[in-house]
Structure formats: C-alpha cells, structure tokens
Amino acid sequence: MRDVAVIGVGMQKWGELWTKSIRDVFVESALLAMDDAGVDHIDSMYVGSMSPGIFSSQEHLESVLGDYLGQPHIPATRVESACASGGLAFRLAWMEVASGISDIALAGGVEKMTDISGSDATYALATAADMKWEGISGVTFPGLYAMMAVAHMDRYGTTREQLAHVAVKNHANGSKNPRAQFPFPVTVEQVINSVKVADPLNILDCSPITDGAAAAILVPADQVKNYKRPGVKIIGSGHATDSIALHGRDDLTTIRAAAEAGQRAYEMAGKQPSDIDFAEVHDCFTIAEIVVSEALGFFEPGQGGPAAESGATAMGGKIPINVSGGLKSKGHPVGATGVAQVVESIEQLRGEAGERQVKDARVALTQNMGGSGGSCVVHIMEVM
C-alpha cells in the first residue's frame, strides 16, 4: 500500500442555504478543494451523504454530483454510515489511492437538510437509530444521547455544568471560524437556561440542522511534489461498528465503536493519545464530546467532564478539541461533517487557521460518528 496525502481542501460557509440545491452546495465545496489543490480533474470520487433520498428526494447522488462537477465519467461512489458518512468517504478515498487504483481522489460529503420541515428532518435523522426497536418507541437522537448522559452522570458524577462547558468552549472556538453556522459565544448560564430538549440536554447542548458540504483531494504521498500546496500525510485510519441500538450494548457510559476505531488508527499510525496535538471529534451533543474524549484515550473514564470544565480541551489546553467550533457551532450537515473535520485539520497542520491556529500543530486526529455510536471512523494526519 502507498502512503497517501491530502493536498487540497474546501468548504463554504455553512448554514441555511435556501437558494442552493444539494448539487450546488456540493460542487461549491468540491471546486474550492480542487482549486486549493491546483487540479482540474479527478480520477475518482467518494461522496458521504446520509439520506439525500429523504432530505432531497435524490438517491444515486454520486452520478448527479460527478456530472455537475464537470467530471462526468469517473468512478463515483456514495457511501453512507449515517453521520459518519463523510469520514467513511474519506477512508475509502484513502484506500483507493493507497491501493494504487487512483492517483487523484476526491473525498466529499454533503447534506441539504433544510429543504424539508423540522419534524421531517427529525424523522430522517431517526432512521440512523434502530427504527425497529428504538424509533418505533418514539425515541429520537436527543433522547438516546440523554440516556447516555444520565448514565455517565450517575456513574461518574458528571455535572450539568460540565456538559455546558463543552458548548461554551466550542462556541468560543467557532466564533473565530468564518464558515461556522453559529459563530458567536455562549455562556454556561445560557446553556443551562436554554429550552429543554431531552433531560438533561437543552437546545444549546445539541448540534443544529445545517446545509453544507466539504471536500478534500488525496494523492500518493510521493507525488505531493507535483502539486502547488504542502501535503499532509494520512498516517492512521480506523473504522468500527457496534450494536446500533443502545439496548444491545454492555455499557452506556462509553462508545465502543469510537474506542475500537481509535485503537485501530493509533496502531496504524504508531501514535498514542499523548502524541495528538489537537482533535476534531463528533460533538453532536455535548455529552458525546465528553464520552468520546475518554474513548479515544485523552482522559480516563469519567474524567471527560472535569477536563471540559478545567479548560484542558480548550485552545491552549492539554488537548484542544474542536478548535473549528465542532458540530455545535460550525453546524452539522450530517454527511459533510466527517470531511469538514479533515478540512479543519489540514488547514491547522498547514498553519493557515488564522485566529484559531493551534500553535506548532503537527499531528491531528478526526473522529466521526454515526447514530448514537453504531459506527465510527477515526483518522490521524501528520505534517510531512
């Protein structure tokens, strides 16, 4: 297998993009990535999208998007793993370039979520849970993560305030990200007093509904010299699944798919949690970031809450997490999120993150999660 590097990334400002279709949104970010890389064609494309059939009445998306991108006959593939679709598209593009099949692969992700009503969007998202056993009972994602939060609080003493600190930190970071959907700070008091969604989670504990796309260009590491931009090497890739339903798991206070995917990525990269300079993780709800920060080995089980409260995960802390603003502030167009984590990581590792630059960043980790942890994809990237 060949070493693989990222030599271009792109994403537009995310939000409610009502004047644009799903194809417009995707092509906008894909062209930014191709322009960044300095390429006018690609050999193949992987697109992560969770549910374009329900959100946008359009399956067979890769055929639409390849054509609209001006690359009409390439091998193009849509992959889906709920909210981990983008991370999985990135993994498959890595695999294709590593295997020698392609020399220029585009990994993209897109979701256009605001063209249907909020209740329809809630239904669409719920199809990422176990619809036969969870969905049929009426539970949706805030409820599933609320159960995990209650279990974590019960076992470890995690507090309502600690959850709030995750949102406060991510909004503080996102306020410096011009592409974030909600680029403004919030306070602990605002989070705690915001409207209840599923106890103990309030609206400011939840990531939003978003339209957006993101893209990255992957090439063999030994061909980076042929391109205009510095390459960042993909040194670890891990992917794991778990029981989709919470009732099928041994322990609600951790997310095993995140731990397993992380372990596989660390092993491939030859790195440990202490080697990571910053991480973009899947904070679909504040409790998710706390649990994942433990599952990835940044903190001992039960210490994720105190870490968030102490500033250990803030800019300048022991391990800055979600310097982009995370899903919470940047937005969460579900299929695009995993690729957007890569976009932030590459820009940071190239030293181009402006006001939110992590000093001397050389190794980044991205963790993208599907559903309530039924799937997870982790990547580790390093400056070449």
Add this chain to the structure above:
Amino acid sequence: MRDVAVIGVGMQKWGELWTKSIRDVFVESALLAMDDAGVDHIDSMYVGSMSPGIFSSQEHLESVLGDYLGQPHIPATRVESACASGGLAFRLAWMEVASGISDIALAGGVEKMTDISGSDATYALATAADMKWEGISGVTFPGLYAMMAVAHMDRYGTTREQLAHVAVKNHANGSKNPRAQFPFPVTVEQVINSVKVADPLNILDCSPITDGAAAAILVPADQVKNYKRPGVKIIGSGHATDSIALHGRDDLTTIRAAAEAGQRAYEMAGKQPSDIDFAEVHDCFTIAEIVVSEALGFFEPGQGGPAAESGATAMGGKIPINVSGGLKSKGHPVGATGVAQVVESIEQLRGEAGERQVKDARVALTQNMGGSGGSCVVHIMEVM
C-alpha cells in the same frame, strides 16, 4: 495489489418476503455465503442498498446488519449507486482485499421493496433518476427506458418482437432457477399482448419489485487453499458514471457508462468480449439488455435486437446472457442484484448450476447498472 478470489456465495429464494424484515433477509443470504465459504467470521463488510431509508425507514444499515450477522464490531460500509449498489459493494470489497487491508471481506446487497405501496416504491425508484429535471416532470423508469427503446428502434430498426425475445429467453432460463421470483416461461405473444406500461414497453418487458439479498465472500487468491471451496478469481473490475439525466447525453441508443466500465474491466483482465463464456447483465427492461449487449462489445451497435431474436444470447448461443433468468425472471431487489449476478457467475464457474449450467464455462462477466445508466459496474471472473 493482491489477486482476489471469491470462495463462497449465497442467496435465498427471492419474491415477496412479507414475513421477514430487511435484516432477516440480509442475514439469511449472508449466512448462506459464510457457510458456503466455511468461515465463521469476516474482517469487513460492504453492503449495497439503494434506499433502505425510503423502503424500510432504516438508514445506517451496515451497523444494523453487522450486528445482526453476529459480527458486531467490524468495519462495515453501506454503498449506494441506485440499482448498481450491489456491484459497487462487490468492487469495494475486492479493493479492500486487494489492498491488503482485509483477508476476509463480505460483499452483500439487499433491498426490501414490498413493505411500502407500489406507488411509493415507484417514487423510491424514481429518486435514482434526476429528480430535479426528470422526476419533477413525472417521468419514471419505464418512461426513461421507453425513450431509449424508441430511439433504438428509430435508428436501427429494432422491433417490438426483438424486445419480447429478451423476456422470453430470460424467463426460459429463470424457469430452471429455483431461487427466481417468477420461475416460469412466457411467450412472445404473451409479452406483446401484456398490459402497456410506457410505449413500447409492456409489463412483461419490465423487471419486478422484489425482496431479496445476496452475498459473496472474498479472500486473497493465494489463501484459497485454506478454504474448503474452489476459488474463482476476480480478474477485471470497471466502474463508470454518466450524466444521470437522459437529456445530458449525446446518444440515447447506447449507454456510455456500460461501455466505459466494460472497457476498464476488459483492460484490467486482458480479455476481449469474445473471451467471455457467459454474461449476467442488467436487464431491468428488455431494451436495457439489448443496448448493454452492444455497449459491452458482444454485438455491433444495432445488432443486439437481431441477436436476441436469433438465439445468439440464449443458452447454447454465441454468448449466453442472463442464464440465471436475469432481473426479469429472477427478480430485482435493487441493491442485491449486482451481488446476485456474482452468485450466479460463481456457481456457473464452479460447475454447480444444475439444469442451467453453461458448458465448459471458464470466464464470466457481470454488468450492474444504476438508474438509466448514470452508473455502471462491470466485473470479469475466471476459474482458477
């Protein structure tokens, strides 16, 4: 890249499987494949499914299915390319084993189409066309393929009877396939006199709505000796896309994605059309088989219709096509079809196809198509 072989396949009898859920249907075929291969675990899994979100209210399918298969923590990926989803899952499993990442990969496909109404299923299928420009005009797939049929008849003189001969041949083959949904013969008169769907296509020119799954187990070719079953080598894999909408194409009398995917597979395999002993192709409508038999180089443009009429594509003819019964008689659970083509090919190449065995078959080709040709995946397999 490593050479890759198939060492096990499985599929149940297809039809309206109302007592089974999508997870039951998938696991049934996957376990048949694992049993055939003699394996009790897999390293990774790719599942092709077009629209489980609309048909079965369940996205994030790979997480559900890995767990239900008793393989709960593996990397599992759902891929979608409309009706080519199964072929694409097979290609990605091949790529993963070829790259060295996995030693035992399962490629599966599944669709459970009869849990929603016929009109809802027609809508679901239409999302594989260009919904913004084609679907919004009310056109569905019989209409799109009817336009291609009219163009083909106009340019080449292809006749209504020639279309019927495709259905007659495939039902004759399918009548010998115990797993076919409609295992009975039909006559030219019955096809021509069956109810009109979209002129010139009648109901007996169309593949049906089906529940079903299929699976195959892939391993490195040099490890075949460790398994109980004979291996069949994957010697060519080609994948291409095209404008999803008919109005975006130069020529309605051919399917460029099929020609390009075929060319890529022939080149990798070092084979020509004349080297192929039999082919399983995507006869979603009778006209599709005629056009594809030309695009793959079995016949000159315009000669696909006469070839069907003359018996050149029948059992014992120049190039037997759809000896399984094809989508027409065997059924078409859209995400499963591409893998079922592989199942038939492997059983034929192992000499285990019983009454429908192609004599001395050594090289097989499968061609799986998305939408009206917006995507296509071709594989060539050879006896080891």
